[in-house]
């Protein structure tokens with residue numbers, strides 16, 4: 001197992017295009033939905049990388065490609081130096097043990113006809129080497145206890161649990177194979193506020209206990225800030241800004257990040273009339289036909305001619321300490337009232 | 339116009355000190371196979387013209403059912419309203435004839451529904467659906483009604499409204515469909531708008547667009563607004579006052595500034611401490627322990643007692659009344675003084 005701080009996941013130029021077909025008898029490809037279009041980042045063991053961005057920007061697609069549930073169109077996903085995107089057969093199976101997923105919807109992501117014991121223990125069916133047959137019940141009960149569920153409830157069914165408890169079942173299942181990386185795709189969005197906090201605290205405790213690395217996808221920017229060490233902001237299939245949580249939240253440099261952050265309501269009515277709000281006009285363009293140059297330019301108030309002709313690369317820009325993909329990057333705190 | 343006649347329509351404009359809308363000791367129950375569900379147990383709140391009341395609370399706490407009772411759209415049975423009043427400009431809507439109620443519903447009190455995105459009919463153009471409001475309720479001809487529809491689409495800032503009036507719902511994004519729902523709700527210039535989770539399904543950027551639009555419409559027409567939500571951020575942004583619901587009751591109501599400065603009920607306090615904030619990097623999040631109550635098997639005494647860090651022996655047996663803290667503030671907690679002072683139990 002990697003020690004804390006060592007890079008365990010290296011994503012390079014990752015691309016996932018879904019073909020757009022026309023015709024029923026003779027399918028003809030007329031284009032592609034560029035769901036993920038050149039994404040690169042590293043993740044260290046024990047670290048949390050938050051991924052934020054509007055609906056449809058490619059967050060879940062990224063998660064599926066990382067998990068090797070979808071094959072990338074191009075690019076690589078190296079886990080401890082080996083590319084899972086190219087792995088096959090026994091090697092793929094072994095690598096999958098190391099990266100697990102917790103999904104958004106605690107109401108539909110668990111099979112209603114399986115008992116909790118079967119759900120949490122299912123990964124052992126595929127990876128029999130982790131828990132020999134006679135040892136399974138004990139292992140599953142241990143896992144239930146780790147996530148704060150009553151081990152005696154091993155024979156109950158999902159509908160006998162609340163949303164927050166079901167999410168814990170999903171987490172216990174994700175932990176079964178002792179992975180180093182867990183991809184959480186909107187793990188708390190379907191939960192009530194008072195239950196969200198319970199699940200977030202659990203994820204943090206487990207991270208410390210098992211030195212887990214998280215990719216934490218959510219559209220709630222406050223939750224992402226709370227749990228993340230670093231944050232990637234996505235727009236239309238690309239990462240437009242990447243940095244430590246304080247860099248992204250207190251000193252965002254990309255206009256899209258600034259707009260996104262300024263739109264987040266702060267639960268404090270004092271100073272609400274002084275807060276700066278950047279209200280974005282229009283909708284995001286279609287990922288099948290993204291704008292030339294900078295993809296954000298159709299909604300950007302700072303756009304110049306160069307933005308249409310030259311794609312801004314994700315790199316450290318003058319006057320900033322972290323990477324952003326804007327020709328005119330400039331840090332600007334939009335979250336705090338001065 | 340007598341208040342008791344079931345055919346009398348509510349008066350226009352304010353009546354002395356009577357609020358625009360007042361829910362008073364409302365009870366709603368559902369007969370289900372598993373037993374009687376007491377979804378709303380004595381809820382009271384009120385709204386003035388131009389004011390925004392936020393109704394906050396956990397899933398299942400009775401926020402939507404209360405709104406449905408105000409609108410008069412509960413299916414009865416299985417629903418029953420054993421007790422309570424919903425006064426609109428002084429007239430109790432619950433005692434009006436269905437015919438008189440129809441004059442109020444959708445016209446003078448309108449609602450944006452929680453699942454608005456699926457509420458548009460996929461087989462009719464949006465222009466047809468908006469203009470229907472004017473044809474049915476205002477007896478307008480087709481031409482004039484469509485013209486009004488375009489005006490409204492402009493008003494909710496749908497770009498190129500004139501060109502898009504003949505488009506179908508699926509041709510619009512989620513945020514635009516939500517704006518079309520808002521257009522239909524405000525079509526007839528209602529005095530009260532009830533918005534049930536109007537932005538939960540939307541991205542923050544779109545949410546900001548929609549909330550700003552609602553605030554502007556409210557300024558233009560001095561509408562009273564009831565905003566149902568569980569987003570404490572949205573509430574802090576737009577509300578004048580707040581009613582917090584738990585287990586079918588109001589547990590606290592106060593002005594928005596009072597409640598965020600110092601909550602007077604342990605549930606409100608727990609909620610405020612359990613949310614992460616975008617402007618602060620917090621330490622551990624406080625988590626309210628336990629689960630929301632089961633309405634078929636409510637805890638005795640105070641419904642919050644199994645989860646409450648302030649609980650004393652009498653909480654298990656005595657249901658707390660809504661204590662008056664000041665003229666504008668109430669809390670249904672025996673120990674509201676301790677909560678307000680911040681002493682832990």
Ligand SMILES: Nc1ncnc2c1ncn2[C@@H]1O[C@H](COP(=O)(O)OP(=O)(O)OP(=O)(O)O)[C@@H](O)[C@H]1O
Pocket residue numbers: 018033034035053054055056057058059060061062219287
């Ligand atoms: N299997 C697929 N075939 C074709 N297009 C797809 C497929 N899966 C996703 N897409 C498209 O790829 C884009 C990115 O989708 P994705 O689900 O990754 O977005 P997301 O960021 O997770 O959004 P959300 O916040 O709504 O979950 C969208 O335009 C989506 O319609």
Ligand SMILES: Nc1ncnc2c1ncn2[C@@H]1O[C@H](COP(=O)(O)OP(=O)(O)OP(=O)(O)O)[C@@H](O)[C@H]1O
Pocket residue numbers: 368370375377395396397398399400401402403404416452568633
């Ligand atoms: N038609 C019905 N029959 C039986 N029970 C019902 C019916 N409608 C609502 N209820 C119950 O009444 C209670 C209150 O429901 P309500 O929809 O008002 O909750 P809410 O506060 O709006 O929650 P949410 O935040 O999830 O929308 C719930 O327990 C619900 O299951």
Ligand code: SF4
Pocket residue numbers: 254255256294295296297298300301302303304307312325326327328329
């Ligand atoms: S590159 Fe140009 S269009 Fe893109 S975000 Fe920067 S200023 Fe705006």
Ligand code: SF4
Pocket residue numbers: 603604605640641642643646647648649650653658670671672673674
């Ligand atoms: S009445 Fe008692 S149990 Fe209920 S909220 Fe107050 S202290 Fe807690």
Ligand SMILES: [Mg+2]
Pocket residue numbers: 059060061
């Ligand atoms: Mg997704």
Ligand SMILES: [Mg+2]
Pocket residue numbers: 401402403452534
């Ligand atoms: Mg509701």
